[in-house]
Amino acid sequence: MKQLIILSGKGGTGKTSITAAFAHLTAQSELAGKVILADADVDAANLELVLQPKLIEQQDFKGGKVAVINQNTCTSCGNCETVCRFDAINYADGLYVIDPIACDGCAACVYQCPTQSIAMQEQIAGKFYFSESRYGPLYHANLFPGQENSGKLVTLVKQRARLQALDENRELVIVDGPPGIGCPVISAVSGASLALIVAEPTVAGVHDMHRVLQTVKHFGVRAVVCINKADIYPSGADEIEAFCRESGIETVGKIPFDLTVASAMVAGEAVTAFRPESASSVAITQIWEKIIPSLINLESKVS
Ligand code: SF4
Ligand code: SF4
Numbered sequence: 159m160k161q162l163i164i165l166s167g168k169g170g171t172g173k174t175s176i177t178a179a180f181a182h183l184t185a186q187s188e189l190a191g192k193v194i195l196a197d198a199d200v201d202a203a204n205l206e207l208v209l210q211p212k213l214i215e216q217q218d219f220k221g222g223k224v225a226v227i228n229q230n231t232c233t234s235c236g237n238c239e240t241v242c243r244f245d246a247i248n249y250a251d252g253l254y255v256i257d258p259i260a261c262d263g264c265a266a267c268v269y270q271c272p273t274q275s276i277a278m279q280e281q282i283a284g285k286f287y288f289s290e291s292r293y294g295p296l297y298h299a300n301l302f303p304g305q306e307n308s309g310k311l312v313t314l315v316k317q318r319a320r321l322q323a324l325d326e327n328r329e330l331v332i333v334d335g336p337p338g339i340g341c342p343v344i345s346a347v348s349g350a351s352l353a354l355i356v357a358e359p360t361v362a363g364v365h366d367m368h369r370v371l372q373t374v375k376h377f378g379v380r381a382v383v384c385i386n387k388a389d390i391y392p393s394g395a396d397e398i399e400a401f402c403r404e405s406g407i408e409t410v411g412k413i414p415f416d417l418t419v420a421s422a423m424v425a426g427e428a429v430t431a432f433r434p435e436s437a438s439s440v441a442i443t444q445i446w447e448k449i450i451p452s453l454i455n456l457e458s459k460v461s
Contacts, residue, residue, distance in 0.1 A: 159323045160351040160453050161316075161331045165374070167366020169202065169337040171356045172386040175419050175429060177334040178208040179442045180450070181293040182428035184330065189454065192329045195291060196319035197298035198346040199336045200284065200311045210426045211289035211296045219299065219314065221283025221307040224261040225268060225276050227254055232275040238267035259304045284311055288318065293428075295322060309341035316346065329454050339373040347374055352453055353381040354410070354445075359394030367398065371407065381407060384445050388412035411445035413438050 164180070166173045177195075184193045197205040225246070227238070232254060239247040239254060246260035247267065256267075258281065268276045283305035289296045297319040299311050319331050333350070336342040347353065353374045357367035367383065374381045383402050388395040395412060402409045416438035422429035430439045 159320070159327075159329060159331065161320070161333060161349060162352050162354060162450070162453065163198075163333040163335045163346055163350040163379075164354045164356060165335040165343065165347070165370055166337050166356040166358075167339070167363070167368075167370040171337075171358050171363070172413070172419065173337070173356045174199070174205050174208065174334055175423065176354070176356055176384070176386070176413075176442060176445075177205055177332060178428040179430040179439070180332055180446055181209065181291070182431045183443060183446045184332065184450065185293040187450070189330055189450070191294070192327075193294045194319045194323045194328050194331045195294050195296040196315050196331060196333045197296065198312045198315055198333050198342065200299040200301045200308050200315065200342060201336065203298045203300055205334045206287075206289065206291075206296065206298055208423060208426060208428060209291040209293065209296060211291035213287060213289050215288040217286045218282045219284040219286050219301070219311050220280045221305050221310075222263045222281065223265075223278040224258045224263055224281050225256050225265065226279045227256055228275045228277070229253060231273050233273055235272060237270045237272065238276060241266045241270045281305070283307055286311070286314055286318075295319075297322075308336075309345040312336065312342045312345040313348075316349070320349070330450070339369050343370070343373060344377070347377050347379055350379045352449065353379050354449065355381050355383045356386050357383055357398050358386055359388055359391040359398060361394070364394060364397055364401075368401075371405075382410045382449060383407055384410050385412045387415040389414045410448045411441055413441040413445075 164177045197203045244262045246257050284301040286299045297315045335346045385395050414437045418433050418436040419429050422432035
């Protein structure tokens with residue numbers, strides 16, 4: 159079983175559109191029925207918007223613990239407010255109350271309360287979902303605003319996808335990765351067979367690509383690069399290609415700017431299914447053909 163992760167140094171590079179197109183193209187190939195999809199961008203999961211899957215299962219995701227005051231036994235001594243270094247405890251309307259967003263879960267207040275009125279409670283930090291899409295099973299999740307532990311939720315999404323792939327002898331897990339280089343990216347990259355980096359030919363895009371390539375390299379995962387909206391700034395695209403050539407990283411294709419991608423998103427469809435003859439669909443199909451058959455050792459291409 160192989161894992162392909164699609165990454166970018168920042169959000170909005172077209173990563174999810176490419177993931178959705180790859181899911182569609184894979185479902186048209188010999189790999190039909192042998193792929194699992196995972197959306198590891200738990201802070202802003204949107205693969206489901208394109209694939210419109212049928213929800214099968216959902217679970218609460220428990221994050222870290224936060225302090226909660228029992229107002230029935232609190233004597234309003236104020237010790238907890240004094241000891242809290244995160245300014246999470248406030249006095250209002252005659253009561254000490256804890257702001258769960260500001261609370262860091264250090265538990266210092268618990269030990270300073272003379273009446274044992276403070277307890278640490280697990281918080282529901284998000285939701286985990288399993289759905290069936292028209293291109294295969296999809297694991298995805300939603301971390302609530304202000305919550306931490308996104309890396310843990312990414313790991314859960316990937317673990318469940320991987321387990322189903324192993325149980326059912328599926329050959330490929332396609333992961334829509336989180337943007338950036340932080341904790342969720344590190345969780346998402348772990349165990350990947352190949353990372354497809356989606357780069358944009360802008361100054362910021364080139365800088366972000368360098369950072370994500372360094373992260374992927376650090377974890378020993380092979381990376382290839384595709385350039386999205388390559389024609390909006392050709393010299394930036396040239397710079398990316400030159401950098402990749404010098405670094406021994408394969409540039410697997412260039413996707414032109416194409417409004418069809420946005421139209422496909424609005425229609426809730428992968429661009430390769432929505433308008434296969436469009437310039438972006440042709441380029442994405444060529445990228446798919448360049449990397450997927452050799453990753454899985456397939457003989458044939460998209461049918
Ligand atoms: S657990 Fe720590 S951060 Fe949270 S309210 Fe208590 S002292 Fe403040
Ligand atoms: S330390 Fe305990 S008793 Fe004192 S204000 Fe805080 S919760 Fe109430």
